[in-house]
Amino acid sequence: MKNPVTASLGRMYAIMRNTFIEAYRNRAFVGLGIASVGLVVSSIALSRLAISDQASRVLVDFGLFSIALLEVVIAIVMGVILIFKEVDRKTFYLILPKPVRRSEVVAGKFGGLLLVLAVALLLMGLAWVLSLWSRGIDLQPDMFKALALVWMEAALITSVALFFSSFASPVLSGVFTFGVFLVGRSVIILDELLTAKKGLIVQNPVVQTIASFTVDVFPDLSVFNIGKEIIVGVPVGWDYVGGAGLYCAGYCLCFLALAMLIFRRRDFV
Amino acid sequence: MDHVIEVEGLAKTFRPPFRTRKVEAVKSVTFAVEKGEVYGFLGPNGAGKTTTIKVLTGLIRPTAGKVAVLGGAPRDIGVRQRVGFLPEQPYFYDYLKPRELLDTFGRLFGMDRALRKRRIDELLELVGLTHARERRLRKFSKGMLQRVGIAQALLNDPELIILDEPMSGLDPIGRKEVSDLVASLKAEGKTIFFSSHILADIERLCDRVMIIDQGLMKAAGRLGELLAGGRQEKEVLVGGDKDVSGIAEKPGVVRVEAMGADATKIVCSGAGFEDVLRGLLDGGFSVVSVTDGRMSLESLIMDLAGQGAEPPTGEVAP
Numbered sequence: 001m002k003n004p005v006t007a008s009l010g011r012m013y014a015i016m017r018n019t020f021i022e023a024y025r026n027r028a029f030v031g032l033g034i035a036s037v038g039l040v041v042s043s044i045a046l047s048r049l050a051i052s053d054q055a056s057r058v059l060v061d062f063g064l065f066s067i068a069l070l071e072v073v074i075a076i077v078m079g080v081i082l083i084f085k086e087v088d089r090k091t092f093y094l095i096l097p098k099p100v101r102r103s104e105v106v107a108g109k110f111g112g113l114l115l116v117l118a119v120a121l122l123l124m125g126l127a128w129v130l131s132l133w134s135r136g137i138d139l140q141p142d143m144f145k146a147l148a149l150v151w152m153e154a155a156l157i158t159s160v161a162l163f164f165s166s167f168a169s170p171v172l173s174g175v176f177t178f179g180v181f182l183v184g185r186s187v188i189i190l191d192e193l194l195t196a197k198k199g200l201i202v203q204n205p206v207v208q209t210i211a212s213f214t215v216d217v218f219p220d221l222s223v224f225n226i227g228k229e230i231i232v233g234v235p236v237g238w239d240y241v242g243g244a245g246l247y248c249a250g251y252c253l254c255f256l257a258l259a260m261l262i263f264r265r266r267d268f269v
Numbered sequence: 270m271d272h273v274i275e276v277e278g279l280a281k282t283f284r285p286p287f288r289t290r291k292v293e294a295v296k297s298v299t300f301a302v303e304k305g306e307v308y309g310f311l312g313p314n315g316a317g318k319t320t321t322i323k324v325l326t327g328l329i330r331p332t333a334g335k336v337a338v339l340g341g342a343p344r345d346i347g348v349r350q351r352v353g354f355l356p357e358q359p360y361f362y363d364y365l366k367p368r369e370l371l372d373t374f375g376r377l378f379g380m381d382r383a384l385r386k387r388r389i390d391e392l393l394e395l396v397g398l399t400h401a402r403e404r405r406l407r408k409f410s411k412g413m414l415q416r417v418g419i420a421q422a423l424l425n426d427p428e429l430i431i432l433d434e435p436m437s438g439l440d441p442i443g444r445k446e447v448s449d450l451v452a453s454l455k456a457e458g459k460t461i462f463f464s465s466h467i468l469a470d471i472e473r474l475c476d477r478v479m480i481i482d483q484g485l486m487k488a489a490g491r492l493g494e495l496l497a498g499g500r501q502e503k504e505v506l507v508g509g510d511k512d513v514s515g516i517a518e519k520p521g522v523v524r525v526e527a528m529g530a531d532a533t534k535i536v537c538s539g540a541g542f543e544d545v546l547r548g549l550l551d552g553g554f555s556v557v558s559v560t561d562g563r564m565s566l567e568s569l570i571m572d573l574a575g576q577g578a579e580p581p582t583g584e585v586a587p
């Protein structure tokens with residue numbers, strides 16, 4: 001008999017591999033390639049418009065922001081249709097009766113999407129670095145750390161998308177997930193408002209409770225954005241990146257566990 | 270325990286979202302499948318066959334009742350390792366080639382690379398798809414997809430094979446091939462459970478059958494016994510244009526059908542048949558042939574229903 005852990009990993013790998021192949025063969029990457037080229041061209045154009053000492057700032061900031069946004073869009077779009085498509089096309093009738101746990105299917109799908117996001121990041125990151133280099137901006141290790149953090153943010157959003165899609169329709173799941181993304185990006189602002197001495201938030205107890213609950217529960221996505229640090233030249237250590245990785249993993253595990261729980265109980269009719 | 274499948278008091282009620290009406294797809298089904306037999310699951314469209322099979326394969330949970338497959342729960346990984354399943358009208362990842370698809374499934378079965386390769390080659394050969402192994406499934410015809418479905422159901426060399434309407438949508442040659450395959454799997458000692466809404470598909474192959482209609486089990490047992498219990502018709506083909514109306518009055522005649530200009534088919538009940546035949550021969554009619562009338566599934570179910578509330582069970586699990 002095979003070791004149950006390696007057997008389980010093997011099954012998750014099979015699902016992950018298939019998820020990746022599907023994205024690849026559906027020519028998702030062709031669109032990404034086009035998006036990357038568009039990114040280079042538009043950021044170079046933008047940087048030419050800017051005053052010369054602002055050019056590097058625009059290139060770094062705009063580039064990172066666009067990459068993060070595209071990654072999140074991929075995470076949401078693919079995350080919400082992944083399970084729906086299998087149900088809709090009835091391909092699950094062949095997968096789920098195989099000797100595989102439903103939680104392994106969810107984990108494998110998540111892994112496959114992470115791989116898709118990584119390849120997409122590689123493509124877009126390359127385009128970004130190229131655009132920086134073409135404008136004579138020195139490459140710094142922090143730029144690669146910034147890309148790794150963008151990937152973590154997308155991973156977190158993927159787990160949120162999988163969670164919603166385990167019970168809601170693709171459109172609703174997409175809306176909810178995008179909502180979580182928007183709130184997650186604003187948590188830091190909300191947090192600042194909460195610590196302020198004056199203002200609506202601290203003066204109305206109901207609003208304050210809601211705001212502090214939001215800050216406590218929602219992921220703070222600003223953790224994954226170090227664009228400002230790069231521009232200002234504040235070094236970001238690998239320990240920070242590691243901490244952000246743990247933060248990301250914690251949220252991913254929670255959302256995936258919930259998705260698995262719901263998925264396990266579902267009827268596939 | 271020798272039962273490969275054991276189902277007791279199975280019921281499944283669907284509650285479609287945003288609708289108040291619930292659908293009782295399966296109301297009460299009890300049966301047991303023995304090791305090594307071919308078990309037919311017979312019923313008209315919408316009877317609840319696919320729903321029952323979805324419970325057996327762990328796709329859905331029963332509302333009530335007990336289900337054991339190979340002595341375990343349908344969702345048990347160890348059980349599934351020994352079961353093969355062909356869904357009704359299977360759908361595949363159409364961006365894959367058959368070899369890739371089977372390879373993915375082989376990984377799920379925990380087969381190593383060498384074993385996967387060997388089994389895939391064997392099975393593509395068996396179902397006659399070797400020539401199409403490098404073609405995307407998107408470009409496959411319906412019959413070819415059914416073959417891929419059969420190949421994947423046999424990938425793990427399963428002890429129990431569950432087939433949901435394996436012959437529907439196939440041409441006569443395809444049907445024959447599926448029948449031959451089922452027969453050869455039985456010869457290998459496999460247990461086969463398959464559903465159909467066509468009596469003819471089942472009667473040639475099955476050791477025992479279970480008949481279901483509107484979610485209720487109507488009968489279970491040997492098909493021969495069930496048919497003998499029902500109305501057994503004979504068809505007498507009479508040649509020439511001689512008037513048969515005198516014969517048609519006889520009590521044993523069920524109906525008379527004209528077969529073109531110079532032949533008539535007389536359908537008789539099993540009991541009155543001899544009297545009708547004697548009348549025809551004495552009257553100087555030319556009797557061309559006498560055949561067992563093929564009972565339709567619908568008339569079989571009607572007959573079984575007519576025999577009273579208690580389903581006539583040849584042999585059934587308690």
Ligand SMILES: Nc1ncnc2c1ncn2[C@@H]1O[C@H](COP(=O)(O)OP(=O)(O)O)[C@@H](O)[C@H]1O
Nearest residue numbers: 269283285292294313314315316317318319320
């Ligand atoms: N998901 C579902 N929701 C509601 N009703 C369903 C669902 N699946 C099947 N049914 C109904 O249950 C009955 C049995 O269906 P099914 O098991 O597919 O029959 P069969 O396979 O014997 O043709 C049918 O009336 C069908 O409309």
Ligand SMILES: [Mg+2]
Nearest residue numbers: 318319357434
């Ligand atoms: Mg059916």
